[in-house]
Amino acid sequence: MSKKDKMLEAFNFVIFGGDGDLAMRKIYPALFCRFAEQQIGGDFNIVVIIRDEMPIEPLLEKIKEQITVADKKIDFNSEVVADFISKITVILIKNHSIKTYQPLKNILQEHSNYQDVFYFSTPSSVFVEICDTLRESSIVNTTSKVVLEKPLGNSLASFEEINTQITKTFSEKQIYRIDHYLGKETVQNLMVLRFSNHLFERSWDSEHIDNVQITVAENLGVGTRGGYYDKSGALLDMVQNHLLQLLCLVAMEPPISVEADQMRNEKLKVLQSLRMLNAESVKTDTVRGQYTRGKINKTKVSSYLEDINKYASNTETFVALKAYVDNWRWKGVPFYLRTGKRLEQRYSEIVINFKSVKHNIFNPETTVPNNKLIIRLQPEERISIVQMTKIPGPGGYRYKPISLKLDYLDSFNERLPEAYERLLIDVLRGNQTLFMREDELRAAWTWIESITDNWKKIKQPIDLYEAGTTGPRDSVMSNGDTWEIHS
Ligand code: BG6
Numbered sequence: 416m417s418k419k420d421k422m423l424e425a426f427n428f429v430i431f432g433g434d435g436d437l438a439m440r441k442i443y444p445a446l447f448c449r450f451a452e453q454q455i456g457g458d459f460n461i462v463v464i465i466r467d468e469m470p471i472e473p474l475l476e477k478i479k480e481q482i483t484v485a486d487k488k489i490d491f492n493s494e495v496v497a498d499f500i501s502k503i504t505v506i507l508i509k510n511h512s513i514k515t516y517q518p519l520k521n522i523l524q525e526h527s528n529y530q531d532v533f534y535f536s537t538p539s540s541v542f543v544e545i546c547d548t549l550r551e552s553s554i555v556n557t558t559s560k561v562v563l564e565k566p567l568g569n570s571l572a573s574f575e576e577i578n579t580q581i582t583k584t585f586s587e588k589q590i591y592r593i594d595h596y597l598g599k600e601t602v603q604n605l606m607v608l609r610f611s612n613h614l615f616e617r618s619w620d621s622e623h624i625d626n627v628q629i630t631v632a633e634n635l636g637v638g639t640r641g642g643y644y645d646k647s648g649a650l651l652d653m654v655q656n657h658l659l660q661l662l663c664l665v666a667m668e669p670p671i672s673v674e675a676d677q678m679r680n681e682k683l684k685v686l687q688s689l690r691m692l693n694a695e696s697v698k699t700d701t702v703r704g705q706y707t708r709g710k711i712n713k714t715k716v717s718s719y720l721e722d723i724n725k726y727a728s729n730t731e732t733f734v735a736l737k738a739y740v741d742n743w744r745w746k747g748v749p750f751y752l753r754t755g756k757r758l759e760q761r762y763s764e765i766v767i768n769f770k771s772v773k774h775n776i777f778n779p780e781t782t783v784p785n786n787k788l789i790i791r792l793q794p795e796e797r798i799s800i801v802q803m804t805k806i807p808g809p810g811g812y813r814y815k816p817i818s819l820k821l822d823y824l825d826s827f828n829e830r831l832p833e834a835y836e837r838l839l840i841d842v843l844r845g846n847q848t849l850f851m852r853e854d855e856l857r858a859a860w861t862w863i864e865s866i867t868d869n870w871k872k873i874k875q876p877i878d879l880y881e882a883g884t885t886g887p888r889d890s891v892m893s894n895g896d897t898w899e900i901h902s
Contacts, residue, residue, distance in 0.1 A: 423843045425458030425529040429519065431545055432536035433463030433505070434474060436639070437564065439481045441595075442536065445835035447482035447499050451491040454840060457498075458529065462522055463505045471505050478503065511541075511548040520554050531555075532842055534562040538643070542567075543580040550584040562591045562842055565656050569647060570867075571860040578853055587853060591842050596657040597849040598834030598841075601792040601823070605664045605765070606673070608790070608798065615788065616669075618769065620744045625785060628751045628766040629661050632758040634711050636882070637732070641723035648730040649703075653754040655863045659686065660851075662750055665765060666740050675847035679855060686858035690739040691865035694873050701866060702887060703875055704733030706757040709882030716757060716882045731877055732756045733886050736866070757882035763792040777812040784816050796823035796831070 428446065430438050449455045465474070479500055483491075504522055508515045523531055533549065535542050542563065549555045561581070568574035581590065596602055609615060618624070631653060637644040644652060663682040670677040692700065705728070707718045719732050733755030740750060767788040775783045787801040797820055804817040823831070841849055869875075878887035 423455055423840070425456070425526070426843055427460045427462060427523055427526055427529045427531045428534065429462040429464065429523075429531065430534045430536055431464045431508075431541075432466075434465045434467075434469070435536055437536045438463075439477065441833070441835045442534065442839070443478050444482050445833055445839050447491075447496075448832065448836050449840055450499050451495050455843075459502055460522065460526060460529070461503045462519060463503055464508050464519070465505060466507075466509060468507060468509075474505060475500055475503060511544045513548065513552045516548055516552040516554060520552055523554060530843070531559040532562065533559065534564075536564050539563070539567050539573075539577055542577055546581050546584040555584055557586075557589075559585070560589050560591060560842055560845075561585045562593060562839075564593055566647060566651060567592060567856060568860070569651060571857070571864050574856055574860050578856070582853075588847070590850075590853075591838075591847065592851040592853075592856065593838060594656045594660050594851055595834040595838065596660055598836075598838040599792060600831045600834075600837075601790070601796045602661065602664065603837075603849075604796075605661075605790060609664075610669050621746055621748045623769055624748055625768045625770045626749045626751065627662075627665055628768065629658055629665070629753070629764075630766075631658060631661075631754040631763045632761060633754075633756050634758055634761045634883075636706070636716060636722050636757045637719065638722075644732075645723050645725070645728055645730045649732055649734040649754055649756070650863065650866060654734060654736070654752055655859055656851075658752045658754060659859050659862075661765060662738070662740075662752065665767070666745055666750070668744070673848055675850075676852075678848050679852045683852070683855050683858060684742070685740055686855055686862065688740045688742040688745075689858075689862045690741045691862065692736075692869055693865070694869050697866055697869040697875060698873060700737040701870075701875065702733070702735040702878060703731035703870070704735075704755060704878045704880045704887035705730070706732050706755075706882045707879050709757065709884065711757065711759075711883045718882070719757075729877060733758070733880060735886065753886070755880075755886050759883055759885050761794060765790040765792070777814070783814075787816075789818075797821065 430442060432438060443461075446455065446461065463474070463478075479496060482499065483496060506518050506522070508519070523529075531554075533545075533555075535545060537545070546561070561584075563581070568577050609619065660682075663685045666685045667681040668684065670681045705719050708721070709716060719730075720726065720728060733753075735751070735753040735755075738750045738752060739745070740748070767790075769786040769788070771782050771785045775781055777783075783803055786803075787799075789797075789799040789801065791797040791799070799818040799820045801816045801818050803814045806813040806815055838849060841847075880887040
């Protein structure tokens with residue numbers, strides 16, 4: 416099949432919040448990389464919606480800068496860049512009304528045979544207004560698609576409110592709720608690892624697995640996003656979406672196929688099986704932390720309060736918790752979820768801790784260390800199996816854990832596309848497999864609220880931790896459980 420055959424149908428791509436950080440860092444580079452690699456053909460328009468008046472040339476220049484540093488492995492030249500930039504039209508929409516949407520309508524009508532994708536890269540508080548105005552302006556048709564950035568609300572009630580309003584304009588089949596973790600190559604590899612290898616799938620249950628640890632550690636602070644972050648915190652910013660989606664992929668039953676609803680049905684069951692926390696279990700099984708000043712890679716960094724320019728805040732920048740999936744397969748297996756900002760290093764990892772062998776024939780008084788499957792998602796992509804191995808020598812049966820490592824880069828030369836590239840292409844193709852369905856979000860919010868409600872109820876304190884460390888309380892929960900720190 417030639418590249419041309421694989422090209423996608425023509426489209427208009429409308430980005431609300433088109434001058435924002437996400438659009439600059441992720442959306443334009445992703446579209447550009449797919450264009451430079453000729454997966455997207457020449458028939459498309461990018462409509463950038465901005466809210467504040469600004470000169471257009473510097474804006475286009477900024478987009479150009481962002482796309483040209485996007486990926487060194489992409490073979491592009493200035494002609495390709497100029498071609499891409501020529502597809503962009505910028506429209507100023509200060510407020511939402513039929514009148515202010517007219518220029519947008521005109522552009523879309525010029526290419527009425529193209530499919531329309533509306534990307535809402537704005538706070539979810541304006542999603543409803545945008546949707547309503549698109550509908551009232553008769554801009555949306557049955558083939559239009561809408562892409563919604565997280566977070567969708569900040570509670571179950573606000574999610575329901577926004578969702579109900581959006582579904583007045585777009586049907587579920589037209590809605591693409593993004594969780595960019597699902598677009599990561601290594602996250603998709605989790606599916607292949609689990610469901611294409613007999614070796615693992617046969618021992619993937621509470622009979623064989625002692626616990627699962629999912630860590631997404633960041634060494635960056637909140638940067639310029641303090642305004643948003645201080646209203647959400649680590650639980651809503653990371654656990655409600657990314658970590659729960661990773662948990663789903665680890666815990667779900669094999670779907671019949673990778674068709675969108677088959678996958679989402681299985682993920683939903685996991686979310687619905689999560690054991691609710693109560694006033695007692697949030698106290699013992701969750702930790703909230705906030706970073707103070709410290710050093711990252713020998714460089715001094717400021718505290719969270721300094722970053723957000725406030726004297727006090729009850730927002731957590733670190734959260735660790737113990738979850739249970741109460742179903743046949745996972746009964747009694749703790750899933751430890753942990754994430755935080757300004758930690759010692761940036762890494763995302765899933766550790767499957769298998770049970771130890773039942774009896775140690777080499778020394779019945781001791782327990783043999785357990786096998787581990789370590790799935791490293793970033794920054795390097797790697798899978799390691801930790802197994803016991805005899806230490807060579809005549810001194811009897813001495814053994815130690817040794818890692819067998821599969822490094823992606825050693826096995827594949829291909830460039831690993833950014834998560835947004837895969838996701839945006841899936842939107843254009845109409846494939847919803849890697850996007851969240853409304854009932855998944857409802858279930859996730861319901862569980863998250865069992866934590867937030869009880870945190871409020873018992874006034875769960877915040878533990879301070881120094882930036883550049885592994886988190887508060889040396890990562891020990893008050894129930895005595897500890898985290899394994901891998902590096
Ligand atoms: C975003 C969060 O969804 O994910 C950020 O809002 C976080 O706070 C980011 O930094 C992490 O994504 P990644 O791909 O860098 O692990």
